[in-house]
Amino acid sequence: MQFLILALLILLLLAALGYVFFFKSIESSNKTAKRMNSLRSDPKDRAKINSSRVDEKQRRKMREDSLKTLEAAKDKDASNPNIRARITQAGLKLSIRKFYTISIIAAVVGCVLGKLFLGLPWHMALGAGIVFGGGLPRWVINFIRNRRFKKFTLEFPNAIDVIVRGIRAGLPLNDCIKIIADDAEEPVKSEFLKLIESTQVGLTMSEATVRLYESIPTPETNFFAIVISIQASAGGNLSEALTNLSRVLRERRKMADKIQSVSMEAKTSAGIIGGLPFAVAGMMWITSPGYIDPLFVTATGHKILLVSAGLMLFGIAIMKKMINFKF
CATH class of the missing domain: 1.10.287 (Helix Hairpins)
Known part of the structure; x- marks a missing residue:
């Protein structure tokens, strides 16, 4: 008899311990079951769920469409820009006629140097002049262009931080960009001034940021254009998105410096x-x-x-x- 009583007490103790440990999961499963039953029985809640799903699908489709449009626009000439685009990206006020004039002068100088100072025969001196004239001006433009891209990349996260602080303070996006166009360092200042000028002639901000990528074809401006385009088409918290973008850009810079040192x-x-x-x-x-x-x-x-x-x-x-x- 005592053995049966002891066994019953042990079973009750185990049941109590199991209830204590699994009470939360049992309650949550019961609440979930009750919620599902109420949703099945309430047509209004079912309609809300269906409408939210439809809205989410529409927003996702709008994001995908905006990204496809942006990719098609930015990949048009970004892979291999012509010499006119390279001159513009370098920030030089140089016409195509002046560029080819400089190239011809460089070719003549290279030919003369090869003939007079190196004693090359005429055909080799002529080849050296062609290489000198065709390569040196383009190399100089590419050097200036890449140096400008690096300066822009260093200053760009600070500009994004200014936009974030302005939006959180209640300023519209255009006013934040005007502040950057007035106070930022070059070349960020001139590029954001182009953004303002583009919006003043009728372009939307997302279209203007695509032009920014055409002028500075770097991954950083690509990310910025994607964020602005998605926010313009699908909505969302712009300050949070730009904060994340600024953090990503700074982490990319740290990684680049680490790779440089290694x-x-x-x-x-x-x-x-x-x-x-x-x-x-x-x-x-x-x-x-x-x-x-x-x-x-x-x-x-x-x-x-x-x-x-x-x-x-x-x-x-x-x-x-x-x-x-x-x-």
């Missing part, structure tokens, strides 16, 4: 390897002036120099591909 050893090694042949040639020219003269005064030497230059360019291009990290 890859510095490889870049230094590549620079030493690339400059070593020229250093050896210079030392030989100083110590034994006549030793390498046949490379410059004979036809065989010219061929050797031409092949060597081609191999050097090929090797430098490979090393540049290996040490440049894009993410």
Whole structure:
């Protein structure tokens, strides 16, 4: 008899402990079941759920359509811009006629330098002039363009923070952009001034940000254009979206700096390897002036120099591909 009583007490204790531990899950399941039963029985609630689902699908479709439109517009000429677009992206006030005039002058200078100072035959001097005139002006424009992109990328998160603070203070987006156009550093100042001018001639803000990406084709402006386009078409909390964008841009910058520091050893090694042949040639020219003269005064030497230059360019291009990290 005592054994039965003890067994019953143990069972009651286990039941009480189970109820204590599983009370919340039982209650939540009961509430869920009651809620589902009420939804099944109440047609108004079912209509609300269906309408919310339809609204969510419509918003998702609007976002997808806006993203497709933005991608089609920005990918039109961003992959390989022509020389006119590159001049504009570099921030230079240079016409196409002036650019080709400078290219012709550079070609003539390269040809004269190759003939008079290096003693190249006319056909090689002419080839050197063509390479000099066709490559040097474009290289200078690309250098200025990339440097401008880097300056814009450094200043751009600060501009987004200004927009976020202005929106939280109750200012409209256009007024926030005007503040940036007045007080920001170049080139952010001039690019946001173009945004204001675009909206003043009738473009929407999303269309103006697409033009911003055409002027500064970087991932940062692409993200900004996507955020503005989605907010304009589907709505949403713009300040929160831009806050997240600013944080992402700063994290990208930290990652780029980290990659730069990690890859510095490889870049230094590549620079030493690339400059070593020229250093050896210079030392030989100083110590034994006549030793390498046949490379410059004979036809065989010219061929050797031409092949060597081609191999050097090929090797430098490979090393540049290996040490440049894009993410």
